[in-house]
Amino acid sequence: MASQQHPVEVILARGFTSNLATPAFLVDQEGTLIFFNEPAGELLGVRFEEAGAMGPEEWGWRFAPTALDGRPLQLRELPLTIAVTESRPAHSPMRIRSSRGDLHEIEVTAFPVVGRSGPAGAIAIFWDRTK
Amino acid sequence: MLINIGGSRGSLPSPGPDMLRYGGDTSCVQVTLSNGHHLILDAGTGIRNLPPDLGAGGEHIHILLTHLHLDHIQGLLFYPPLFDPHTRVTIWGPSAPGVSLKVRIARYLSAPLTPVDVRELPCQLDFRNCPVSEWDIGSARIRAEAVNHRGPTLGFRIEDSGVSLCYLPDHEPALLGALEDLEPEWISGYSLAREADLLVHDCQYTDAEYPSHFGWGHSAISHTVSFADRCDAGRVLLFHHDPQHSDDQLDDVLSDAVRRWKSRGRNDAALVMGADGDELAIEPCPERTGS
Numbered sequence: 001m002a003s004q005q006h007p008v009e010v011i012l013a014r015g016f017t018s019n020l021a022t023p024a025f026l027v028d029q030e031g032t033l034i035f036f037n038e039p040a041g042e043l044l045g046v047r048f049e050e051a052g053a054m055g056p057e058e059w060g061w062r063f064a065p066t067a068l069d070g071r072p073l074q075l076r077e078l079p080l081t082i083a084v085t086e087s088r089p090a091h092s093p094m095r096i097r098s099s100r101g102d103l104h105e106i107e108v109t110a111f112p113v114v115g116r117s118g119p120a121g122a123i124a125i126f127w128d129r130t131k
Numbered sequence: 132m133l134i135n136i137g138g139s140r141g142s143l144p145s146p147g148p149d150m151l152r153y154g155g156d157t158s159c160v161q162v163t164l165s166n167g168h169h170l171i172l173d174a175g176t177g178i179r180n181l182p183p184d185l186g187a188g189g190e191h192i193h194i195l196l197t198h199l200h201l202d203h204i205q206g207l208l209f210y211p212p213l214f215d216p217h218t219r220v221t222i223w224g225p226s227a228p229g230v231s232l233k234v235r236i237a238r239y240l241s242a243p244l245t246p247v248d249v250r251e252l253p254c255q256l257d258f259r260n261c262p263v264s265e266w267d268i269g270s271a272r273i274r275a276e277a278v279n280h281r282g283p284t285l286g287f288r289i290e291d292s293g294v295s296l297c298y299l300p301d302h303e304p305a306l307l308g309a310l311e312d313l314e315p316e317w318i319s320g321y322s323l324a325r326e327a328d329l330l331v332h333d334c335q336y337t338d339a340e341y342p343s344h345f346g347w348g349h350s351a352i353s354h355t356v357s358f359a360d361r362c363d364a365g366r367v368l369l370f371h372h373d374p375q376h377s378d379d380q381l382d383d384v385l386s387d388a389v390r391r392w393k394s395r396g397r398n399d400a401a402l403v404m405g406a407d408g409d410e411l412a413i414e415p416c417p418e419r420t421g422s
Contacts, residue, residue, distance in 0.1 A: 005315060005322040008277040014317065015307045116226060116277050117263045 006034070009115035013123055023126040025110075029119055031056035031084050043106070043126060045098035056081065063096040068105065070095075079110035083122035087112045093129065105129040132271075132291050132413040134329070135161040138177015139405035141300070141335050141349070141371035142202050149377035154407025156180060157202035158300050158371060160331065165292040168269030172287065172298050173197055174222075177407060178206035186218040193268050195261070195275075196224035197300060198284035199235055208240055208247055216253040225275075225283040226260035233258040261285055279303050279319035280348035288323040294413045297327035297364070300371045305354040306346065310361055321362055329413045330364035331405070333371045337384060340373070352384050356391040365416025367392075370405040 006014075010028065014035045017024035023040035027033050033054045041047040044063060054062065060075035067073055075081055079090035089111040096104050110124040138144075138156030145155040157175030161182075164170065169185055171178065171194045186192045192212055196203055212218045224232045233249070236258070240249040261275035271291040278286040278299060286299040297320075304310060304319045315321045324330050333350045341351035349371070350358070359367045369388060372381055385404045393399050398418075403411065 005319075006317060008279055008319050011307060011317055011319050012279065018307075116283065 007115045007117060007120045009113050009120050010034070013113050013121070017123060020125075023128075025059075025080060025124040025126075026121060027056075027080055027084060027124075028121040029084060031081065033059040034121070040126060043098065043104060043128065044096070045100035045102065063098070066095045068093055068095060079108045080122055080124040083110035083112045083124070084119075087114070087119050132165065132289070132294050132296055133163040134296065134331075134411050134413065135163070135181065136177070136368075136405055136407055136409045136411075137161060137180040138175045138206075138407055139370050139372060139409075140175075140177075140202075140374060140407075141333070143374040144176045144202075144205075145374035149379070152378040152406060153372060153381050153404065155374075156407050157205065158197075159206060160298065161185075162271075162289060162296065164269045164271050166270035168271075169193075170195060170268060170271065170273075170289065173203040173300065174207045174210065175202050175204070176206045176209070178210045180407060181210070183211040186212045186215065186220070189217075191219040191221065194220065194222045195273070195287055196222060197286065197298070198225055198280065198282055199239070200282070200301070201239060203300075204236060204239060207236070207249065208245055208252075213252045213254045213256065216255070219255045220257075222256070222258050223261050223275075224258070225277070225285045227283055231258065232260055274323065276320075276323050278323070279306055284348070286320050286323045288327065294329075294415055295327045296329050296331070296413055297324040297362075298331045299324065300331065300333055301348055302333045302358075303346070303348045303350055303354075304358050305350065310354060310357040315361065318358070318361060320358070324358070324362035324364060326363050326365070326416070326419065328365040328416050329368060329411070330359050330362065330366070331368045331370045332359060334369035334384060334388070335371050335373045337387070352388050353391060356388050356395075360392070360395050360397065364401075365419065366401045366403065366413075368403045368405050368411065372405070 017037045023043045026035040065073040082090035091109045093107045107127045113121045137159035156177035158173040159175045159177030160172040162170040265274045274288045275285040280301040289296045334355045335349035336351045338351045389399045
């Protein structure tokens with residue numbers, strides 16, 4: 001039996017992000033990474049279909065986010081975490097390491113998805129600062 | 132539970148000699164509960180075909196609106212119980228940030244669009260946003276969830292005395308991709324429709340018509356069949372017919388649906404084409420009860 005159906009706002013968010021040319025993450029209200037699009041997969045070096053859903057602890061360290069000065073970023077500092085836990089938009093530059101080992105300097109903007117039933121998750125859009 | 136279809140058409144009332152068998156009135160379904168009380172699902176022009184004396188015996192009438200597109204509210208000002216000062220009526224609908232349901236409905240049902248303002252209706256009328264959680268009306272337990280259509284739109288699941296009805300008249304679950312490929316958690320409406328004894332579902336387009344209407348919030352017939360199969364609906368009532376579809380074209384839509392349904396190993400008797408004036412008793416799905 002599959003887990004409970006996502007709220008329609010989250011389903012539509014997946015449809016929206018899957019059609020974006022910019023890399024995007026989608027998490028549910030528990031912070032589980034429930035989808036990332038193909039451009040995000042290019043950036044991270046792994047497709048969502050291969051990686052599958054990940055809990056916040058896993059995606060929080062899997063891509064080894066650091067500040068631009070190299071300081072490791074804690075999960076609670078990440079824009080996506082802030083968007084989910086504090087229900088507000090957040091933005092931050094950072095470096096991440098892809099599963100291929102490449103280092104990317106990116107900017108991340110995250111915002112909450114709030115539906116009819118209240119907060120439902122969050123979306124993060126990534127911008128590659130080197131392009 | 133028993134349903135009486137007041138109107139099964141979508142988008143626009145469509146009377147005419149080619150529409151006589153299935154009818155041309157827009158979405159409205161009367162539900163008779165096991166305790167004898169009634170719910171009215173949507174208030175399209177088909178509401179004129181419901182018994183005019185509902186509520187005359189003191190029964191509180193509940194009208195549940197999936198959304199506020201005209202084909203779902205246009206009949207409100209033509210429904211006799213709303214003009215009876217002794218009748219209690221509650222209209223339920225989707226919430227929207229910052230604007231009450233009454234104000235949103237009054238935008239349509241007021242001058243210069245209508246001669247009578249919804250605020251002038253003499254019945255004892257109140258408006259309520261559908262709760263996020265389940266709630267009870269009469270002997271029914273009702274759940275409303277947002278589903279994929281244009282604008283805030285609800286689907287309803289109504290359970291009463293061991294049987295269930297799911298009402299999704301305007302629904303485009305295939306917007307995200309092929310329904311066969313999606314996990315259930317990504318299928319809009321899945322939790323409402325899962326194992327419903329009767330699923331009333333959008334069947335607006337043929338598969339040939341759908342590509343030019345992608346994103347308009349409705350289903351192609353193959354999507355309807357696929358959705359019903361994925362949700363394991365007991366019976367399916369095809370609903371919200373395109374106003375351009377004649378009786379003969381709807382026969383073709385039904386034939387196409389039956390072919391697709393049977394190819395999934397399903398019983399073709401479980402598919403019904405909605406027609407104005409039809410009544411249908413909702414019974415437990417025999418495949419699930421083992422009878």
